[in-house]
Amino acid sequence: MKRQYLYPQNLQARSTLWLWSLRDLAIIGTALVLSVLTFTQLGVVLPLGLTLGYAFLTIRFDDTTILVFLGRCVRFFIVSQQLYLWNDGDIRKRRWPE
DSSP states (O other), rough: OOOOOSSGGGGTTTOOETTTEHHHHHHHHHHHHHHHHHHHHHHOOHHHHHHHHHHHTEEEEEEHHHHHHHHHIIIIIISEEEEEOOOOOOSSOOOOOO
């Protein structure tokens, strides 16, 4: 007998809390504590800005994040090769539809 669970997608979904996955929330929390500590002791604001930027990029909408979407855009437009079809250059050999 197959068990049915009340958890979303029958225990197949990723665990989330508010708008982030739990892994991202743990990273954000740790980085936020270190960033605030760095800001109070050294007066450096850059780690706090990077932490807030990471928190914004990892907001989860419809099972994807902005960071994943940007990674896919970079892979499609910049990294991966597109398919180009070239002919041999002689236009007289090509058959045009009539």
